[in-house]
Amino acid sequence: MVTVRSFLAVAAMFDWELCQMDVSNAFLHGGLLEEVYMTMPLGYSGKGEPVQDIPVDKSKSKADYSLFTKKDEEQFTAVLVYVDDLLITDNSVTHISLLKEQLKTHFHMKDLGTVSYFLGLEVSKSKQGIFVSQQKYTMDLLKENGVLNCKPYKLPLDPNTNLQATIGTPLADPEAYRRLIGKLIYLIITRPDICYSVQLLSQFMQTPTSVHHQAAKHLLRYLLLAPAQGILLSSNSAVELKAFCDSDWASCPMTRRSTTGYCILLGDSPISWKSKKKNVVPRSSAEAEYRCMALTCCEITWMVSLLKDLSLNDLSHVQLFCDNQAALYI
Template sequence: MVTVRSLLAVAVMYNWELCQTNVSNAFLHGDLFEEVYMKMPLGYAGKGETIQNIPAKKFKVCKLKKSLYGLKQAPRQWFAKLSSALLSFGYQQSKADYSLFTKSDDTQFTAVLCYVDDLLITGNSPEHIQRLKDNLKSSFHMKDLGELSYFLGLEVSKTAQRVFISQQKYTNDLLKENGVLNSKPYKLPLDPNTKLQADVGTPLQDPELYRRLIGKLIYLTITRPDICYSVQILSPFMQSPTSVHLQAVKHLLRYLLNAPAQGILLANNSAVELRAYCDSDWASCPMTRRSTTGYCILLGDSPVSWKSKKQSVVSRSSAEAEYMAMALTCCEITWLVSLLKDLGLNDLGPVELHYDNQAALHIAANPVFHARTKHIKVDCHYIRDQVKSGLIVPKYVNTKSQVEDVFTKIVSVDQHHKLLGKLGVCYLHDSQLEEE
């Protein structure tokens, strides 16, 4: 989904055409290279035979010549077929994301992003896009869905100045399914005083309800960075959820009532540059005492990548936790720069990494802190190499201006809305008013 958001952000930045197509019966196009047999369909015996006359041990089987729905090889074989077709059309497969294909001819650029049988096509030449559609139609049975409006559950509203992405229908269906439409909305996704633990509350008789809710909320974080931290807090309890955990999920659902149409805004009037913010909350987990890492990366003013994740090991100090957060963000920046180069952004320049911890910034620039960093040497060397190469430029940012705080902690209501505004998160009616 980071690739989807990045592609849309670049398309909006250069005012490219955005369209989508769908392949009918995609898995039936794949070619098989192994011998695969299947049982005869029920009621079918073959030419000149009846079911009653065939002994049980002499039933025949079918040998498959092409892939079939339900076959384990079907998804891979379909993608191999599609990849071969696009490569034969002159497209190149991205090394950063193998589902992305691009073609550049002098000043003409076209990109195709594949998700199973859904194709997202964009570029600066309508003629090249139409030529690609014609080539695909000659190889597969295609449906041209026209201008991009609904892709993988994402509702895309495009204007001349910006693109607004939300999951309004998905959110409304989720709220209606769980019966909270008539409840009073909350202003924050979680209660700031809540410290969830595994052994507090009554175990749920039906844990599947909790697991389904968490799975749906995880998919909602595609366009809702404001609930990313809360979902990360609630996810570890899916194995044995209790009534307290379910109550916290209900709290989060009632927070969504404030603005079901909330999403992210991708603007075209921003600079072609990457900016990153990262932070950590030291020993925030009350059960494991592991720290929480959070980061957000923006292309100009458009948010393209964000994450809230518990660190894999216990940090001995806050500086160590902060430094590990920087390492994770550097990895994401390195990959994102490679992806954007495939999309034609070759002159991004150094990426500013904003941080609010002076100790971590000093460690990144000064190799003399051996006693404090010898047990995290791999991360140290990686970040320093990125700083020396000029890819990363660490910069200090005041804690009050650290937009990444929404990914590591529950802040006050005013600060919450202030940071979301800086992240490019808005309501649908807000973007409409700006247009007017």
């Protein structure tokens, strides 16, 4: 999904055309490495000719194998593939039409026109850029859990709630809690504001209790405050990456592990974020912050490679912001 957001952010930045196509019966087009032998159907008469592979001239991104690009001095085309769904962008409407016709000669495809709904993401384009949200997904989630008529909350979690594994009564049906958290995880795609809360709640999926379920319901009522909230991929963004990272120290009351988080922006467009509890116990706040910076640097390195494949070759040095002086000196 970071690739999807980056793809849309670059298209918004250069005001490229965006369209979507769907491959009918995509599972029939998979590549086989094994030798397959077939018998002719009854009633067939004639000489069968062997089917040969057709070589395809393509440039696959090394950063993400589902991204294909073609570029020369004046033209740039990018195709992002997810199973049977294709996102296509190009700096020329004519080139997109030619590509569509070429694809249709090899596969049975549906032209879905300008992208508006992709993998549950609602995409709308304006002069300000591309706005991505999951309003329908959010409303269905709120309706399913019966909170549409409840009073909204202004914070995703109650600050006074102390979530631990042993607090509360074990749920009779833990599967319901797990399904809810799974759906909230998918909502993080366009809602970085709930990233930390969902990461915290997902730690109790093994044996959820009534306290954990109540905290999850609190988060749902926070979503009720603005179900159409999403991210704006600005058309006026500068061609630069900025990253912000932070980490607490020994915040988990059960394991004393730290929680790290980062957010990376392309100009003014947020394209990558994460909140995660570390699998080691740092011995100082400086070590916790340094590990967080190292994790963010790994993501930055990968993103620079991805954005270069999306024609952003003029990326300057990436600024990484951290509020710990000891970690900065290291």
